[in-house]
Amino acid sequence: MQPVFATTPDALVEPLQRAGIAPYRAGQVLSWIYGRGVVDPEAMTNLPRELRALLAGELAPPALEPVQIARSVDGTRKFAFRLADGEIIESVLIPDRHRMTLCVSSQVGCAMGCGFCATARLGLRRHLTPDEIVAQVMFARRHLEEDPLGCGHLTNIVFMGMGEPLHNLENLIAALGILTAPWGLGISPRRITVSTVGLVPQMRALLERTQVNLAVSLSATTEEGRRELMPVTRKYSLQELMDACRELPVPRRRRITFEYVMLAGVNDSDDDARRLVKLLHGIRSKVNLICFNAFADAGYAGSGAERRERFQRLLLDHGVNATIRDSRGPDIAAACGQLAAQTETHSAAR
Numbered sequence: 001m002q003p004v005f006a007t008t009p010d011a012l013v014e015p016l017q018r019a020g021i022a023p024y025r026a027g028q029v030l031s032w033i034y035g036r037g038v039v040d041p042e043a044m045t046n047l048p049r050e051l052r053a054l055l056a057g058e059l060a061p062p063a064l065e066p067v068q069i070a071r072s073v074d075g076t077r078k079f080a081f082r083l084a085d086g087e088i089i090e091s092v093l094i095p096d097r098h099r100m101t102l103c104v105s106s107q108v109g110c111a112m113g114c115g116f117c118a119t120a121r122l123g124l125r126r127h128l129t130p131d132e133i134v135a136q137v138m139f140a141r142r143h144l145e146e147d148p149l150g151c152g153h154l155t156n157i158v159f160m161g162m163g164e165p166l167h168n169l170e171n172l173i174a175a176l177g178i179l180t181a182p183w184g185l186g187i188s189p190r191r192i193t194v195s196t197v198g199l200v201p202q203m204r205a206l207l208e209r210t211q212v213n214l215a216v217s218l219s220a221t222t223e224e225g226r227r228e229l230m231p232v233t234r235k236y237s238l239q240e241l242m243d244a245c246r247e248l249p250v251p252r253r254r255r256i257t258f259e260y261v262m263l264a265g266v267n268d269s270d271d272d273a274r275r276l277v278k279l280l281h282g283i284r285s286k287v288n289l290i291c292f293n294a295f296a297d298a299g300y301a302g303s304g305a306e307r308r309e310r311f312q313r314l315l316l317d318h319g320v321n322a323t324i325r326d327s328r329g330p331d332i333a334a335a336c337g338q339l340a341a342q343t344e345t346h347s348a349a350r
């Protein structure tokens, strides 16, 4: 049996042939699964009985069970899911005025060890499979149909939840294929952003093989400072990362987003702002200045509002497009860097 949310047209060819069922039925099956979110073949009422029986033997139901839905005062919702092996992952739904963004996880835990991130403390437990990634999106879509919020439907997806998506490249690309295919969820790649700590070869591969947006988590302006905060810098130096960004095949009229978590007294000085301007020279870019969200034993404090605004001003004055990104859902530990799958706090879905 294969997971229902990993179903592709190719995966249906052989079983349909074997059962002597017309190939056009594959389109109907996919439309039930991804168009309507129906995973029980018995409920696919326009399919012949023998096809429903065949699918019941071929497709395994989603192995992702919601165990908690937490609601923030700002409208943000955090979903915790239990996977078939008992691991817990989280996704976050973030309403904005005209957008509804889902932040999805790509791994259980993470191997990258960023100093400002609670997920790092878990270490890497395992990669998510393509269907586990797709299932998070399917769940959010269904949830919004039943319990509308903001603009009502999902408009954007960001891979900024638990895990380093490019460390799980093949599964990520398979999931992106389903999310963007006309026979799948049909989401425009322009509305999907993959965020990375800067795995240089995988960044190239992602942009060569997909049309999604790229975000790079930078958060430091010197080699030493970044090595301290983001151990990946020992493998791919800041210089190498920025050189690679200059050469990436970024589609026309698109930019690379650089995420910069602002930490008081660590990376938020005027000199940092000036160095950042230099680092970004020659790159079509925009900068998101992110408020640091504290978690237990973090060892860092976020920059104050005044400092953040001065830092932004310095960037803007030098022609760098920079925005300050509000923290969303900090009261439910759903904000950037706070996802840690605190399984002991997860109760039954509510």
Ligand code: SF4
Pocket: 110, 111, 112, 113, 114, 117, 118, 119, 120, 161, 162, 163, 164, 197, 337
């Ligand atoms: S910030 Fe992202 S890449 Fe870094 S440890 Fe956290 S989840 Fe991993």
